[in-house]
Amino acid sequence: MMRPLGDDDLNLETLLDADPEVLRYLYGRARTPQEVFQSHCRRMELGATGDGLGYWILYADRDFAGLMMLPPADEPGVAELGYRLRREHWGQGIATEASRELLRHGFETVGLKRVFAQTMAVNLGSRAVMQAVGMRYVRTFHPIWDDPLPGAEEGEVEYELTAEEWRDGHHRRDC
Template sequence: MDSDPEVLRYLYGRTRTRDEVVTSHANRMALADKVDGLGYWMAFGTDGGARGSTPPQAEDDGEFIGLMMLPPAHGPDQPDDPAVAELGYRLLRRHWRQGLASEASRELLRHAFDTVGQRRVIAQTMTVNIGSRRVMESVGLRYVRTYFPSWDDPLPGTEQGEVEYAITRAEWRAARPG
């Protein structure tokens, strides 16, 4: 995934070196330890069909599809609150537009609220990242704000800002059938 510039278009705008990936992975693992039950999961598919590894289980067979993320909120424009998680997903390009990010995100929301007991889940992306915004909307997150962080090396589209979407446990439960 980190060798495909299109997958990283709205994150880094370029591919990443092996050292950058190793450092990023170590940072992710340290962050995941802050709240029991939150973290990162790999998704796999077999027999031409997709099967996500549902938290907290992991699958170790089949084709790697992508990384599903539900760490504690941790960014400079995010709350420092252990009851708030950040939803994220990154898929190999050949698995885009198949509903896999939405399917995995719904499962991560269920996990966040029913298993971990989070109060709120947020998701952030560049305003111009329409695909990611559609996933957020399709799983019930609502637009909260547009903000304009300062970047050392801004990506194309940065001038339109970043957007935040969110859903609370009460909103999620109210939207569930039955």
């Protein structure tokens, strides 16, 4: 189950971002409560736009499982898929199921043209989710980082799914 991120969810975001392993491919460390608060404020501001995009709290049964993201990108009609799960919920298909629901929402309700996702090339778990929801590999690129994380030398990867591919059922996995 997912529900839109609310002001009362700062404590859940803080719990999620307190685990350095959850943030290994994003920051390489846990985030401070102040850093989480600043991100929460930006997320809440974006959610107030009313365009159907934004951030959702994810539950597995009644247990807080993580944060799902579908914020708008810089290009009209495009959004970026993201997910961050608590470690105890990894490998259970929860991110895949929730990502499919966000893709459905993005294409069928919001009317997006394209959704993309990016991660470090070495983040095999996140890449598996992208592939499982039918996103296709687009490119590997090598940003320049001031303080690169371990594995950064392998680059970042981008996957995407278009509205046309969604309508044609390319996202479905029958095997």
